[in-house]
Amino acid sequence: MIETNALSKRYGDxxxxxxxxxxxxxxxVTAIIGPNGAGKSTFLSMIARLLSIDTGTAHVCGMxxxxxxxxxxxxxxAVLRQDNQIVARLTVRDLVGxxxxxxxxxxxxxxxxxxxxxxxxxxxxxxxxxxxLDELSGGQRQRAFVAMVLAQDTQTILLDEPLNNLDxxxxxxxxxxxRRAADELGKTIVVVLHDINFAAAYADRIVAMKNGxxxxxxxxxxxxTETIIGEIFGIEASIRQVDDQIVCLFRR
Amino acid sequence: MDDALRLDERRAAARPIAPPSKPRRSAIRENGVILAGLxxxxxxxxxxxxxxxxxxxxGFVLPFRGAKLAAMLLVGHAIAVxxxxxxxISANRILTPSIMGFDAFYGLIQTVLxxxxxxxxxxxxxxxxxxxxxxITLIGFASLLYGTLLSTGARDIHRLLLSGVILGVxxxxxxxxxxxLIDPTEFVVVQDRLFASFNSVDTTLLGISAIVxxxxxxxxxxxxxVLDVLALGREPAISLGIEHRRMVxxxxxxxASFVAVSTALVGPVAFFGLLVASLARVLVGSxxxxxxxxxxxxxAAIALVAGQTILERVLGFxxxxxxxxxxxxxxxxxxxxxxxxxx
Ligand SMILES: Nc1ncnc2c1ncn2[C@@H]1O[C@H](COP(=O)(O)OP(=O)(O)OP(=O)(O)O)[C@@H](O)[C@H]1O
Ligand SMILES: [Mg+2]
Numbered sequence: 223m224i225e226t227n228a229l230s231k232r233y234g235d236x237x238x239x240x241x242x243x244x245x246x247x248x249x250x251v252t253a254i255i256g257p258n259g260a261g262k263s264t265f266l267s268m269i270a271r272l273l274s275i276d277t278g279t280a281h282v283c284g285m286x287x288x289x290x291x292x293x294x295x296x297x298x299x300a301v302l303r304q305d306n307q308i309v310a311r312l313t314v315r316d317l318v319g320x321x322x323x324x325x326x327x328x329x330x331x332x333x334x335x336x337x338x339x340x341x342x343x344x345x346x347x348x349x350x351x352x353x354x355l356d357e358l359s360g361g362q363r364q365r366a367f368v369a370m371v372l373a374q375d376t377q378t379i380l381l382d383e384p385l386n387n388l389d390x391x392x393x394x395x396x397x398x399x400x401r402r403a404a405d406e407l408g409k410t411i412v413v414v415l416h417d418i419n420f421a422a423a424y425a426d427r428i429v430a431m432k433n434g435x436x437x438x439x440x441x442x443x444x445x446x447t448e449t450i451i452g453e454i455f456g457i458e459a460s461i462r463q464v465d466d467q468i469v470c471l472f473r474r
Numbered sequence: 475m476d477d478a479l480r481l482d483e484r485r486a487a488a489r490p491i492a493p494p495s496k497p498r499r500s501a502i503r504e505n506g507v508i509l510a511g512l513x514x515x516x517x518x519x520x521x522x523x524x525x526x527x528x529x530x531x532x533g534f535v536l537p538f539r540g541a542k543l544a545a546m547l548l549v550g551h552a553i554a555v556x557x558x559x560x561x562x563i564s565a566n567r568i569l570t571p572s573i574m575g576f577d578a579f580y581g582l583i584q585t586v587l588x589x590x591x592x593x594x595x596x597x598x599x600x601x602x603x604x605x606x607x608x609x610i611t612l613i614g615f616a617s618l619l620y621g622t623l624l625s626t627g628a629r630d631i632h633r634l635l636l637s638g639v640i641l642g643v644x645x646x647x648x649x650x651x652x653x654x655l656i657d658p659t660e661f662v663v664v665q666d667r668l669f670a671s672f673n674s675v676d677t678t679l680l681g682i683s684a685i686v687x688x689x690x691x692x693x694x695x696x697x698x699x700v701l702d703v704l705a706l707g708r709e710p711a712i713s714l715g716i717e718h719r720r721m722v723x724x725x726x727x728x729x730a731s732f733v734a735v736s737t738a739l740v741g742p743v744a745f746f747g748l749l750v751a752s753l754a755r756v757l758v759g760s761x762x763x764x765x766x767x768x769x770x771x772x773x774a775a776i777a778l779v780a781g782q783t784i785l786e787r788v789l790g791f792x793x794x795x796x797x798x799x800x801x802x803x804x805x806x807x808x809x810x811x812x813x814x815x816x817x
Contacts, residue, residue: 265816271711296715303709309565310760320706324715328699374714 223248223410224269224378225449226364229278231264231434240434241278246427248377249408251400253415253425257455261434262414263304266380269412270301283377296324300374304382304414306367308355314366315351318342321373340375344399346392360387365459368396372403377405379415394419396422417471418459422446446470501762508757509765520547526787541677546782548680548687550750550774551737555694555767556732558749559752562705562763563725564634567755568810570747571636575642576616577732577742578649583608585649589656602682609686609734616722616730633699642799669734683735690731693724694767701725701763743796745803750774752806 224246231239231283239261254262257412267273269280269286278286283298300321303348317340321336330338342351345365357463364387371379381400385393401424403409415421421442422427428445430438438445446468451459461472502509521771523543528535557570571577587608623637652660694701703711704721711719736743782795 267709270713272712291715292712294714296713299713301713306710308706308710309567310702311755316761320703320714323699323703328702448584473685 223281223283224412225281226265226269227279229265229268229280231261231273231276232269238434240266242431242434242436243278244411244429244436244439246410248410249404250426251404251411251413251424252427252429252430253413253421253456254429255415255418255421256431256437257458258430260441262431264383265431266382266412266414267467269467270299271295271387272301272303272379274442275339295376296316296376298376299378299380300371300376301369301380302382306363306388311356313352313354314347314358314369315442316317317355317366318347318369318373321370321375325376337354338373341369344372345369346395361389361392365392367397371401373472376409378410379412381411382417383414385417393420400424418446418451422468422470442468495613498687501758501765502768505765505769509768509772512757512769512776516772516775516779519776519783523779523783523787526683526783541680542782543779544680544684545671545677545739546617547775549740550778551691551771552687552732552736553743553747554754554770554774555691555748555783556729556736556761557751558767558770559694559701559725559732560729562701563673563722563749565635565705565707567752568748568807569634570751571729571733572742572744572747573642573807574620575636575645576612576730578645579615580608580612580734581736581742582645582649583611583650589652593707599677605679605682605738607740608738609731612673612734613730616733618727620726621719621723625741679738683739686687686731686735690728693728697721697724698762698764702761705760722750740796745807746774747776747803749799749803749806750777752810 224244226242226244229239229242230237234269238259242261242265253359254265256262264273264413268275269282269287271292282295285295285298287295292296293474312320315338315444318338319330319334321341322338326334344370347362350358350362350366355366358366364384368381368384371381382394384400388396396421400411400413404426405410411472413425413471415425427440428438428442429436429448430445438452446461446463448459451457451461451470458473460473462469462471497694505800520543524536525540528661558575561569576603587604619641623634659791700716703714703716704718704725706714708718711721750770750773751766753773754766757773758765760766777799778795781798785795785798
């Protein structure tokens with residue numbers, strides 16, 4: 223469960239997140255969509271205590287993120303950032319192992335190791351486990367960072383554009399994994415997506431942001447409509463029902 | 475990810491009890507041979523330094539060389555560890571505390587003291603007390619100044635580097651100005667303290683330096699896992715539950731203590747730390763601080779002790795060790811700077 227109340231962030235005179243009040247229920251997948259610069263990453267970073275909150279509050283699993291001890295939060299909340307750069311030279315297994323730090327404080331137990339291997343397996347990285355991160359392709363590296371987030375094994379997971387760099391097969395697998403984590407393990411997942419079709423296919427709920435505010439929020443069928451998508455992105459879109467799925471096409 | 479695609483089959487199968495996990499060996503064990511080799515080299519250097527040309531005058535030679543050796547080991551360790559720690563919290567591999575102006579600031583504290591209190595007063599004070607006061611002042615200011623610099627998002631390496639250079643110049647200029655303003659006789663006192671070198675080690679402070687280094691090193695050992703996480707960068711570290719700001723301040727305090735010791739004993743050393751830190755990473759990697767720090771400290775001991783033995787005993791040049799290590803370190807700095815901006 224994630225709750226924000228009038229969450230705001232400003233840089234100088236520009237308000238980039240403007241009084242966002244949201245309640246994201248447990249065991250659901252929420253997709254955040256919106257144009258570049260809408261404030262999606264800023265919003266997520268504040269919830270993940272990576273960025274200070276100017277005004278408002280954010281609660282994760284009942285904990286106020288601005289006040290709760292960081293190590294206690296790390297047991298409840300994991301986050302994938304939009305851009306990941308690491309100075310240290312690490313292998314995939316090293317990196318994923320760091321996901322266990324909140325639990326083991328650096329001394330991996332047998333159980334920790336098992337979870338690391340499981341996360342590596344889930345992301346299909348078995349063959350690359352001993353490779354250094356700078357020897358991977360963009361998509362492989364992205365998957366390694368997601369594996370680290372999974373290894374942290376938290377109730378709440380924030381993923382900022384997890385499909386970056388992924389081919390369609392891995393993108394589908396990633397979204398299935400997300401779906402499964404919510405359905406089978408009851409995890410609360412917030413995922414920033416640019417592909418509306420992915421959001422429509424895999425999310426329970428969609429939050430559309432524009433200019434730092436929540437423009438629309440609701441079930442997929444309520445948000446993915448021609449008027450709403452057209453308004454938020456400023457383009458003409460055709461929404462169709464194909465089999466039981468809502469799809470979004472963009473006019474030439 | 476095939477697993478995810480075939481998730482139903484996977485779910486049907488019981489969760490493997492013992493997954494095919496290769497327990498990763500610790501970095502120290504993995505590099506056991508290299509570290510043991512470095513240890514042996516360091517030991518040999520120390521023995522040679524103590525014994526070559528002793529000519530049986532042990533009563534004089536042992537305490538004299540022993541003090542010098544102890545100073546070199548302490549300073550080497552302090553410079554090596556402080557450099558690696560500073561690079562960890564600033565997320566780059568080019569800066570050293572010295573390049574960022576730490577030791578210039580230490581010099582400023584000393585000058586200010588003589589300037590305002592007078593050389594007579596400063597000279598009358600117990601040097602150990604003076605050292606303690608100066609160290610605490612350095613810790614305080616370093617945490618304030620560099621803590622702010624590092625946490626206000628000045629993560630752009632070139633901006634950090636520039637800030638450091640400017641701060642260094644500022645501290646040195648203010649010190650220089652004050653030194654010119656004070657009485658020439660009093661200046662001698664400052665000069666004595668500021669221009670110590672590997673050849674004129676200030677041995678009165680050896681005991682207290684050893685204690686400071688021991689305490690701070692223990693703190694570092696206790697922090698090793700946290701340091702590994704800090705090396706991932708600010709955001710990943712916070713995500714993993716590190717109180718980043720607090721930890722950066724603690725590490726800055728540790729770095730300041732190391733710098734105070736090395737500056738008090740032999741004066742400012744700019745690039746040497748860069749040399750041993752870079753070399754250590756090449757030899758044992760950067761996955762675990764335990765291994766990297768150990769290797770860097772041993773490398774520093776080897777470079778200083780073996781270097782001094784060769785220069786002083788074999789070649790007969792007494793005063794050039796500082797110059798030589800700085801020269802090589804400076805070249806490493808340039809190479810790193812040209813190679814890539816950040817890593
Ligand atoms: N440090 C900063 N200083 C000033 N403005 C910033 C800063 N960081 C972000 N912004 C601005 O805040 C706004 C929101 O940025 P944010 O990264 O949250 O957008 P986003 O919705 O994630 O976009 P994208 O889809 O491109 O990832 C942008 O207009 C950006 O320019
Ligand atoms: Mg973004």
